[in-house]
Amino acid sequence: MNILWDFDGTLFDTYPVYTNIFSQVLGETVDKREIYGKLKISYSHAIHFYDISSEQEEEIKKLKKNISPEDMKPFNGVEGILNFANKNVIVTHKSREGVVGILKYYGWDKYFVDMVTIDDGFPRKPNPSAYKHLHEKYRIDLAIGDRELDLLPAKELGISTCIFQNQTDIADYQLQDYTEFFNTNIPERLNM
Incomplete structure (x- = not known):
């Protein structure tokens, strides 16, 4: 996945x-x-x-x-999902330097094969350009975000979506806590 x-x-x-x-x-x-x-x-x-x-x-x-x-605490249970996935990528409006600094601090840079940051010149979400770029490179199975604008580009590209600690009708899946991930049907349905 x-x-x-x-x-x-x-x-x-x-x-x-x-x-x-x-x-x-x-x-x-x-x-x-x-x-x-x-x-x-x-x-x-x-x-x-x-x-x-x-x-x-x-x-x-x-x-x-x-x-x-x-000061930037990772959410409980995220690392298990990162480790489970075949490939992880990030799309963020943060700077690359900021993202890489936080990932390295927690030793999580090893989990990510690619990222698109504000520094890369893609239009801001919900424009799907950054998602399309990464989807063409890695065939993304699931997009996870905490806001609707994180999911809209994925929906436009036919990628399954998961909303975290929020609710929206456009999400295929909803999680309040990442420890629930493996108790849901998300891994099974997306690995088919």
Whole structure:
């Protein structure tokens, strides 16, 4: 089985760190649960929703540079799936340097044969170009993401989809915890 992964909120629980950064910039009067929800839709959605000024956005970028890999915790059970898959690839809006740094910190760079990052020049999700590029190279069986925009490109290409810690009607599968993966019919159905 070849799996395409989103990064933030799918492989690593990064939203709490980003929520804290936004809270720092916006002030304590803005509810952190609301910030988390807006970020879960998308980073750009949160920027627009809170009408973030260019100065505030620069402050967010500075604070993001101070995030260490140990602040980005992998989700429980992910490594078992990475190890199970024949090939794993990533499509993310993060920088390659950031992704590789976190993967190396956890010793997970060995699990990934390829990735498309914001640095590679592909249009942002939900445009399917990056997915198509990786699907043509690796024949992807499953795309896993935590947001609908992570699944839409896969659906367009006929790739099975799994939503993580979220709900959407377009997902073929839903997981709240990766430890459930091997108790579902996902591995059997996709290895047929």
